[in-house]
Amino acid sequence: MTTGAATGWATPAPARRGTTARVVLDSPLPQLDHLFDYRIPDGLAAEAIPGVRVTVPLRSAGRVARGYIVETVDASDGFDGELSPLDSVVSAVPVLTPEVWALARKAADRAAGGAGDILRLAIPPRQVRVEKVWQRAQEESPAVSSPPDAPEIDGYGSALADLLAGHQRIALDVIPQVVQLESGTWVGRWAVTIAQAAARTVAAGETAILVVPDYRDSDQLFAALSEYLPPDRITRVDASQPNADRYRAFLDCLTDIPRVILGNRSAVYAPAKSLGLLTIFDDGDPLYSEPLAPYVHARDAALIRQQQSGAALVLAGHTRSADAQRLVDIGWLDAIGPERAKAPRVVITAKADHEDAVAVTARIPSMAWRLAKEAIASGPVLVQVARPGYAPVVACGTCASAARCRTCAGPLRIASAGAAPSCTLCGAIAAGWVCPTCEGTKLRLVTRGTGRTAEELGRAFPGVPVLISDGERQVTAVEGKPALVIATRGAEPVAAGGYAAVLLLDAGRMLAAEHLRIGEDCLRWWSNAAALARPGAPVVLTGVTGDLARALATWTQPAFAHAELLDRRALRFPPAVRAASVSGDAAAVAEALAEVRDLPGASILGPTPADDGVRAILRLDYGQAGEAARLLRGAVVRNATKRRKAPQGKAGYRPPPTLKVRFDDPEILS
Structure with a gap:
């Protein structure tokens, strides 16, 4: 059997018929990460077009591999032998567009990886029944809603709209505020700004891709988009969808209808006709870092796609990552802020003192205690903590050695009040635990999670409802009534009307993490929480002073990012290099x-x-x-x-x- 001939990298060509198909294989093997030439049999000539899924023969023992036709040509370059024929065309739908192929190839080359690995992120697995229903619907020419009117972008004058119309690259400082939509839903002001920009793009006959970190942000942005666009102009593509829904949404993206494509990090690879806007909100969030090879960050993929498509690019957020600041410093991004925006009222306090016994018991500084006590009468109070659970870390009560599992040596935790300590890694119950260092049998709490904090604050504020929002308890919105909302970083729900006060309780503990980016991460966590406060409400930062606290209090996050980048340049650390x-x-x-x-x-x-x-x-x-x-x-x-x-x-x-x-x-x- 004669195998297909390997060719060099190919730039996607316009769809045209030819006798030879150049195929990229769906294989994780790095030695197969190039195009292979195969002969198109006469019986497959009508279906073998660029972008379709195919199966092709391999050299060994009659094996076949899956892949995609990248382009068709009249003859194989540099190969005079007989080409193996395509085995089959799996589907007539061209799911790999030239733009997505070019993006996958460029991103993979930049990361020393394989394009096939990126295509597995970009193209969902085929759902046969969904595909057939979709094909029939397309043949019937379904009705499409009229293009929407272009809304104004509130808070930025004409500067932002003009840059978007010119397809410029923008670092956007969003307004720290919550607003109520006509539907009654409360969302962050950032969601409304991005929705207005996306609606203007669709009104101009172009598609917008909006990328957000997780489902909380996606829900807010979807609610804001629904105020300006009809349902058939909004397509959600994210990993939380069932496979059938995700594939159906992907197929919709292949049509010529200008739309908004909303999703998480893999949405940056979604097919889009006439891409006019590409937006990433909060690009410093670690959820944008791809855990699978070749590990391309969503921001980097967006930068490549913007260069290839010429669309407008917006990196929006309450803070600015060092990576975005580098692009601003070299003039690649235009920094845009609101015309007039009142910054949150940030109060910096020291650690808990001994002026109030109740405040000490609840590990809240006295000033924060008084502000929270005053605010709770008029609305909900947000308390941000570092860790979920009851006691995420425990130690020996006698010698303070870290308590570890006798089975796997993992750290122990206490999951809930009165529960026996258990291992965070293997889950083994550590009943009858004995310290190997001093033979002590008592444990003490090293850190307090959401559960322990809720218990302490519940005693400190009797009669006030206590809500917990973390990885196990998914709360996305709360009413504007008096309540204590205990949330881990990034899991803060939106409160109707905004929070009456925000307590950043474990700021010192968050900042103590051993990570070069911990300063900008903490500033991002705290700024996102502060943006949920109602106008004039106190945002109390506990246990942290210095440049980081000053940047939050004065709402000058770009200046902090610039100083951070200067330090990285001196040390030759990323993203300076x-x-x-x-x-x-x-x-x-x-x-x-x-x-x-x-x-x-x-x-x-x-x-x-x-x-x-x-x-x-x-x-x-x-x-x-x-x-x-x-x-x-x-x-x-x-x-x-x-x-x-x-x-x-x-x-x-x-x-x-x-x-x-x-x-x-x-x-x-x-």
Whole structure:
């Protein structure tokens, strides 16, 4: 059997008929990450068009692989032999558009990864029944709502609208406020601003892609969009949808109808006809970091797509990430803020003193206690804490050694009041726990989670309802009645009319985390919570002073991001430079580093011991990052194709490749 011939990278060509199909395989193997040429049989000529799913033969034992036709040509370049024919056309729907293919290829090359890995994120698994129903609906030419009128974008004058109309790139400072929609729903003001910008885009006959971190933000933005657009102009695509709904929404995105596409990080790869706007809200959120190879951050994918499509790009948020600030500093993004916006009233306090016994018991500084007591009479009070659960971390009550599981050595926790301590990793109950250091049997609480905080504040505010919002209890909205709302960072519900007070209770504990980005992360968590307060309501920051507290109190987050970026430049840390982690066995890592060691400006830290081998950190300027990615990708391919001896007693077993490259690895900063 003759296999398809490998070709070099191809830029997507306009859809046209040809005798040869260039196919990208749906395979995680790095050595197969290129286009293969296959002959189009006469019986498949009508269906074998660019973008459709196909199956193709491989060299070994009659195996077939799945893939997508990227383009069709008249002849195979550089191959004079007989091409293998396509095995089948799985579906007549061209699910891979030229724009998405170009984005996947560029993003993968930038990250030293494979385009097929990105296509698995971009294109949902096929649902046959859904696809057939959708095809029939398209053949019937369904009615489409009239284009909406273009609304004004409140709070920014004409500056923002003019930049959007010119398809410019924008770093947008949103207004810290909650507003009520005509439907009665309360949402963050940011959602209304983005919805108005998206509605203007649709009114101009273009599509907008709106990317948000999680379902809470998605629900708010969807509610705001519904005020300006009919339902058939809004399409939600996110991982929380059932497979059938997600695939149906994906197919809708393939049509020519200008619409708003709303989703989480993978929505940046959604197909879109005439893309006019690409928006990412709160781009510093770690949920935008893709955990699967090639680990492309949603912001980076959006930057690439903007360059390829020429659409407007908006990075919006209450704070500004160091990555966005770098783009502002080099003039690549235009920084835009509201004309007139009143900043939240931030009060900075020290740790709890001994003026009020009840305040000390509830671990609230006296000033915060008094402000909360006054505010609770007129509405809900938000209390932001660091961790969920009752007691997320416990220690020996005698010697203060960390309490660990006797089964797996994981840290112990107390899940609820009166519960026995259990392991956070394996879940084993640590009944009859004895400290291995001092043989003590009593435990003390090192940290207090949402459950313990709710218990303490419930005693401090008798008769006041206490609500908990964290990963286990999903509360997205609360009424404007007196209540205590205990929430972990990022899980704060929206209160009708805004919160009467906001207490940032564990600020010092959050800031103590060992991570280079912890300063900007804390400022983002606190700013997002402060934006939920009603106008004039106190936002109390406890236990933190200095530049970070000053940035929150004066609402000058861009200035903090600029200072943070200057420090990163002095230290040559991301995002001032690009960095990549190279991990694997010592020999493979050494071979990969030898490829990039002589690049101008490259510096290597390590290797140091890591899980299953060693890890080294490569730092280099942005101008050299593309060449480094190409060289490291070549090292990964060579490592994957290298023959490795099977372990003794495992004849026929082929050990997996050991070399792994990850650009912009967030663990580098830990």
